[in-house]
Amino acid sequence: MSGWLRQHRQALGAALAKLAAQKSAALLNALVIGIALSLPAGGYALLASLQGAAQRIALDPQISVFLRPEAKRPEAEALGARLKGDARVREARFVTREEALRQLQAAEGLAEVVAALGRNPLPDAWIVRARATEPAALEALAAEIGKWDAVAHVQVDSAWARRLGALARTARLAIGLLAALLAFGLVAITFNTIRLQILTQRAEIEISSLIGATEAFIRRPFFYLGALQGLAGGVLALAILWASLAALNLGVRELAESYGSAFRLAFLEPGDALAMVAFSGGLGWLGAYMSVSRYLREMQPL
Amino acid sequence: MISFSGVAKRYPGGQEALKGVSFSIEPGELAFVAGHSGAGKTTLLKLIPAIERPSAGAVLVNGQNVGALKRAAVPYLRRNLGLVFQDQKLLYDRSVYDNVMLPLAFSGLATREAARRARAALDKVGLLARERANPIQLSGGEQQRLAIARAVVNRPSILIADEPTANLDADAANAILEIFLAFHQVGVTVLIATHDEALIGRYARRVLRLAQGRLAA
Numbered sequence: 001m002s003g004w005l006r007q008h009r010q011a012l013g014a015a016l017a018k019l020a021a022q023k024s025a026a027l028l029n030a031l032v033i034g035i036a037l038s039l040p041a042g043g044y045a046l047l048a049s050l051q052g053a054a055q056r057i058a059l060d061p062q063i064s065v066f067l068r069p070e071a072k073r074p075e076a077e078a079l080g081a082r083l084k085g086d087a088r089v090r091e092a093r094f095v096t097r098e099e100a101l102r103q104l105q106a107a108e109g110l111a112e113v114v115a116a117l118g119r120n121p122l123p124d125a126w127i128v129r130a131r132a133t134e135p136a137a138l139e140a141l142a143a144e145i146g147k148w149d150a151v152a153h154v155q156v157d158s159a160w161a162r163r164l165g166a167l168a169r170t171a172r173l174a175i176g177l178l179a180a181l182l183a184f185g186l187v188a189i190t191f192n193t194i195r196l197q198i199l200t201q202r203a204e205i206e207i208s209s210l211i212g213a214t215e216a217f218i219r220r221p222f223f224y225l226g227a228l229q230g231l232a233g234g235v236l237a238l239a240i241l242w243a244s245l246a247a248l249n250l251g252v253r254e255l256a257e258s259y260g261s262a263f264r265l266a267f268l269e270p271g272d273a274l275a276m277v278a279f280s281g282g283l284g285w286l287g288a289y290m291s292v293s294r295y296l297r298e299m300q301p302l
Numbered sequence: 303m304i305s306f307s308g309v310a311k312r313y314p315g316g317q318e319a320l321k322g323v324s325f326s327i328e329p330g331e332l333a334f335v336a337g338h339s340g341a342g343k344t345t346l347l348k349l350i351p352a353i354e355r356p357s358a359g360a361v362l363v364n365g366q367n368v369g370a371l372k373r374a375a376v377p378y379l380r381r382n383l384g385l386v387f388q389d390q391k392l393l394y395d396r397s398v399y400d401n402v403m404l405p406l407a408f409s410g411l412a413t414r415e416a417a418r419r420a421r422a423a424l425d426k427v428g429l430l431a432r433e434r435a436n437p438i439q440l441s442g443g444e445q446q447r448l449a450i451a452r453a454v455v456n457r458p459s460i461l462i463a464d465e466p467t468a469n470l471d472a473d474a475a476n477a478i479l480e481i482f483l484a485f486h487q488v489g490v491t492v493l494i495a496t497h498d499e500a501l502i503g504r505y506a507r508r509v510l511r512l513a514q515g516r517l518a519a
Contacts, residue, residue, distance in 0.1 A: 003410030212381035213408040
């Protein structure tokens with residue numbers, strides 16, 4: 001084995017021994033980092049799950065064309081023929097006001113409400129699927145249909161997808177800000193831990209330097225210590241996130257099944273999870289680097 | 303070989319510890335640096351491993367001007383020197399054995415060879431039986447011997463000791479001196495600072511006598 005590799009192995013061994021010697025303190029540090037990191041990671045996982053659902057809606061956008069309540073059946077059929085004749089329309093399905101009411105009555109908890117209404121307040125409607133899927137084209141089409149005879153109101157599902165998209169972008173920005181703040185916090189935590197470690201090892205550092213240890217040799221174990229602490233924090237954050245999502249999914253499953261959906265909050269992708277642990281380790285290393293640069297230089301007897 | 307020519311050392315604040323010091327020590331020589339406390343003995347010794355840098359003049363160690371060494375080169379200079387400090391600088395959070403292993407950790411030696419050398423060094427100073435002990439359990443003389451074992455474990459060609467017999471009774475002090483003599487006899491250059499005139503008198507060796515920072519003839 002080369003001397004260089006042996007020195008790194010020694011430094012890693014020294015760092016692991018330090019962690020083992022201070023198990024509870026090391027665990028608490030990793031826990032603080034883990035909890036801090038699990039917040040943006042959790043936000044990211046929730047957002048990814050919701051965006052997945054939003055994309056499924058947006059992929060199959062519907063335009064609901066509601067007729068005026070007073071419109072007669074021939075008018076509705078004329079509108080249908082015009083819709084079906086339009087090149088931009090892939091499919092148009094007629095939903096009578098009676099059918100719409102039956103669907104509403106079938107919905108959970110709404111039967112009593114419908115019964116209380118006495119008469120059917122719903123209009124006839126055409127459910128249109130367009131050939132285009134991009135929101136701008138859909139909205140242009142909807143606006144045009146809205147001006148046709150007998151049409152009272154046109155609603156585009158993609159508007160919701162678009163709003164959801166804007167909301168997701170805002171949420172993503174918020175999560176990014178949170179992650180950046182907590183990354184600073186993580187660096188500060190490591191900075192301070194390494195500072196304390198340097199102070200407790202003051203004698204060893206001073207003596208090592210006096211009898212011929214290079215700066216790199218003295219610094220190395222602290223870098224490993226910081227990186228290991230960050231890695232441990234990252235792994236703990238994943239564990240916290242996994243347990244939290246599992247607990248949340250108990251509730252989500254029930255809710256989704258009542259809507260006939262198999263929607264679940266998904267854990268991070270393996271690549272994302274790995275990247276997060278690596279990022280955490282890197283931040284630990286950075287904190288250690290800053291601390292070591294700041295405190296070792298002023299201590300060395302040169 | 304150690305050579306000082308016109309060396310002065312002025313500490314920040316204006317205190318002049320050494321003034322115009324010139325001398326030369328041949329390879330394999332044993333010499334004492336004598337003088338009262340405050341005469342500049344410790345400063346003189348600290349210039350050799352570049353713990354302090356001279357304000358003027360040149361300090362040569364094995365032909366190398368150590369006063370002009372780059373910071374990054376200093377560790378390699380120190381590895382070739384055996385240093386015994388006035389306050390010993392032992393680590394009390396580890397065993398006698400681990401104290402001696404410390405300088406071997408950064409020399410990149412294989413573990414087995416390092417262990418062999420550490421035990422050989424402890425054996426030379428008569429502490430092999432105490433390798434599992436903590437330095438705090440050792441007597442003053444034993445602690446000093448441990449400091450010597452750590453200094454020689456890298457097999458330096460030059461051994462420098464600052465007041466190695468301070469606070470020791472005459473028997474313990476003699477035992478320490480005998481160890482230095484043994485290294486001197488196998489060709490190691492030895493430089494010992496002491497204020498103990500009786501000790502210097504017992505061993506008729508070259509003496510560099512310092513008084514108020516100047517070398518007396």
